[in-house]
Amino acid sequence: MRPADTSPEAWKVFLDLQRRMPPEVKLRRAFEYSEFVRNLAEEMLRKKHPQATEREIFLREARQRLGADLFRKDYGGELPDDGPTTRKSA
Secondary structure (H helix, E strand, O other): OOOOOOOHHHHHHHHHHHHHOOHHHHHHHHHHHHHHHHHHHHHHHHHHOOOOOHHHHHHHHHHHHHOHHHHHHHHOOOOOOOOOOOOOOO
């Protein structure tokens, strides 16, 4: 789907370049983009939690990627919840 701010001609050039790109280059770029996104997420966490240790940043990243339930299964209570709980008391 063509982005709204991209002309049809520019989009055609982009798609043609993508089609001609060798698979190994596409794969390498996908890994590079994934690393970029992970680094960006880590920077955001470091800004939000400037006093956090490396382990805490790792755990916070893991919780973002895994979701709260799976994170708790894997890491238990190693990192306390940040916000108010959404569980209803019995």
